[in-house]
Amino acid sequence: MRVEQSMLSMRNISKAFNGITVLDSVDFSVKKGEVHALMGGNGAGKSTLMKILTGVYTADQGEIYIDDQLVEIKNTDDARKNYISMIFQEFSLIPTLTVAQNIFLTREDKTSIGLLNDKECIAKTRKLLQDLEVDIDPNELVGNLGVGYWQMTEIAKALSQETKILVMDEPTASLTKKETEILFSFINQLKSKGYAIIYISHRMDEILEICDRITILRDGKHVATEDCKQIDLDMVIQHIVGSGMDKAFEWVERDYDKNTAPVLEVKNLSLGSKVQDVSFNLFPGEIVGIAGLMGSGRTETVSAIFGTGPKDSGDIIVKGEKKTIKNASDAVKAGLALIPEDRxxxxxxxxxxxxxxxxxxxxxxxxxxxxxxxxxxxxxxxxxxxxxxxxxxxxxxxxxxxxxxxxxxxxxxxxxxxxPSVLMLDEPTIGVDIGAKTEIVDVIRELADSGKAILVISSELPELLALSDRVLVMHEGRIVKELQRREINTEEELQHAIQGF
Ligand SMILES: Nc1ncnc2c1ncn2[C@@H]1O[C@H](COP(=O)(O)OP(=O)(O)OP(=O)(O)O)[C@@H](O)[C@H]1O
Ligand SMILES: [Mg+2]
Known part of the structure; x- marks a missing residue:
């Protein structure tokens, strides 16, 4: 029987920083035309393993084989020569340069006098962006673009050089649903062209959708490699967390005084068609969730309250006192805090x-x-x-x-x-691992128990349901429904409310 050959094989890789072992004899391999998920808790060593592959760090021990040939990757140039590209978790773009300049910054596309050949760069960038189906002007300064577009620029940069092995470190963390769909169809194209893709993510739904196999690291050690068809969520959580996590996302009814004065009153908040006549109260000790689809006006609502986004009209009343909030520092003075989405x-x-x-x-x-x-x-x-x-x-x-x-x-x-007396959190657990999510949920509950009023936006319904005492459903800029948590029996019910049924 012929054993299917790996395009990439990392064997026995170890790495320590200042005497602390971060990777311990890790084996990892990827086949041609495969999307291979790399999962593990925060700090498990995923990014470090991939930085060794891409020459950002060198391993203390171990070998890397590409098409069964031993290769030496001592720096990022060596990685490029072996057709390896990576989209980093931390953005590596320079805001004061244009999209095209960023993409070709470290490359050889230079004219005889050594400057970037602008015209060709721009033409190539335009073509790349068209292939990715993203509408960005190559001449735009990166600093002027939203976070989602930064990510697309990073991807275009990685693909601008000849690549066989592409590493994506949490590529969707700042993408909208539509951008994610475009990215996935693009990944499928690359897959059919024979690329090997390594996909780091904390999101099981994404992994089940586009990955073929999954490898899980825990505390720097390889714990499992499985076919994605053979896995289920419980098993993956077990591997990531180790000795088990019992109480996942369980809602516990909380007791708080419902007869006191509200700590925050929002009255008739409006912003064009994005936020329309939004009014609600928040009581001390209460956790209120805002549910809604991408683009339903959730983020715009909290940033209008906090003064970091625009508003046309509306009143913000904190502890019975009307506040003029024009910016974040006014908001902080009024006792508000907002942990934004693009933190x-x-x-x-x-x-x-x-x-x-x-x-x-x-x-x-x-x-x-x-x-x-x-x-x-x-x-x-x-x-x-x-x-x-x-x-x-x-x-x-x-x-x-x-x-x-x-x-x-x-x-x-x-x-x-x-x-703060009012804490607003926009997607508080994006990018944190499954174990840490429950920790954050616990911390939020503790804060509410200590008397703070909490407003949470989350697209992850199990999380929203685990946290909220009350849920406001937004649709096209309006609050269309208000539900007490105990009235919601299943995730499907909330899903229906969100979709507008
Ligand atoms: N340059 C460095 N110096 C010292 N310690 C480092 C360095 N780079 C990473 N580490 C440590 O190595 C461990 C593994 O980090 P790594 O970034 O690989 O985790 P990860 O699996 O990517 O986690 P996350 O899901 O949170 O991104 C962490 O404890 C981190 O603090
Ligand atoms: Mg990482």
Whole structure:
């Protein structure tokens, strides 16, 4: 019997940073024409394994074979020579350059005087973007584009060079549903052309839709490689989490005083056709979920409340007092916090430590005389690391050395540190692993128990149902339904309400 040959085979790969083992004798292989999912908890080592493949890091031990030939990948140039491209989890684009310049930045398409040959770059970029079916002007500055378009530009950049093996590290985290569909049909095209694609994601639905096989890492070790047809969610969760996770997403009825005055009143909020006459109240200790399809006006509503997005009219009343909120700093003063959807780009100073990031919004509270009370600051930072189970060696580690999901937890910690009375979260668990999701759900419940009012937007219905005491359903800019959580029996019922049946 002929054994099907792997296009890529990584064998016995180990890697440590500062004496801490991050990858421990990992084997990983991908076939031609295969989409292979790489899963695992935050910090499991997925990005690191792929950075070894693409020459960003070198392994301490192990070999890489391509078409059964041993290859040496010591830097990104070696990876390119072996037709390996990667779309990174952290964006690698330069905002002050155009789309075309970003795509061809590190490439040889230069004229005799060594400058980028603009005309050809632009023509090639236009063709690439057309193939991807994305409507972006090659001359547009990347800084002017929305996050979804950054991702598409990253993809165009990866595909602009000859590629056989393409790594995508959480490519859909900032894409809309439509953009995701375009990406998937594109992945299918690449697959039929014989590319080997490695797809890192925390989303099971996506993996089941486009992947052929799945490999799971846990704490730097390979735990399983399975055919996607043979797997189910429970099994995958078991592999990712290890010794099991019992209470997944279970709703528990919460008790809070329903006869007090609301902490937040939103009255007749409007913004063109996007937000139409939205009114609702939030009570202390309450968790309210906003459900709705992509584009139903959820994000626009919370950003209009928080002053980071526009509004035409409407009143925001906090603790009985009408507030003028024109920007985020007005909102923070009024006791509001918003953890935005695109926090990966906005939320962190990556060169700073975990502690410094958490301290940023609360420096004034940490002062002792003219200095920062270091003991107090360390305690607060350590408490958050523990509470949110942030995987870091210590609070002094630079945040860009943490895994993507752990960086997100720091953004959450940062906003919580300021102790707001109303906390709004837009898709709070995008990019965090299944285990960490339940941790975040627990933290949100604890915050509500301590008297904060919470507003959550989530496209993941199990999460929304696990959290909310009350659900507002939005459709085309309006609140079309308000449901008490206990009235909703199944996810399907909520799904029906969202779809407008
Ligand atoms: N350059 C570095 N220096 C020190 N530690 C690092 C470095 N890069 C990664 N690590 C550590 O290695 C571990 C694995 O990180 P990695 O980014 O590979 O995780 P991941 O599986 O991609 O997680 P996520 O799903 O959160 O993106 C983490 O504990 C991280 O802090
Ligand atoms: Mg990662």
């Amino acid at each position: 990966r780009v906005q939320g962190l100073v990556l060169e700073h430590s975990v502690k410094e990031n958490i301290m940023l919004p609360i420096l004034s509270k940490m002062q002792k005389g003219l200095l920062i009370d270091d003991k107090k600051a360390n305690k607060v930072a350590n408490d958050f690391v523990k509470k949110l189970n942030i995987k870091t060696d210590d609070i002094y580690k630079t945040t860009n050395l943490l895994s993507g999901g752990n960086q997100q937890k720091i953004v959450l910690a940062k906003w919580l540190a300021n102790d």
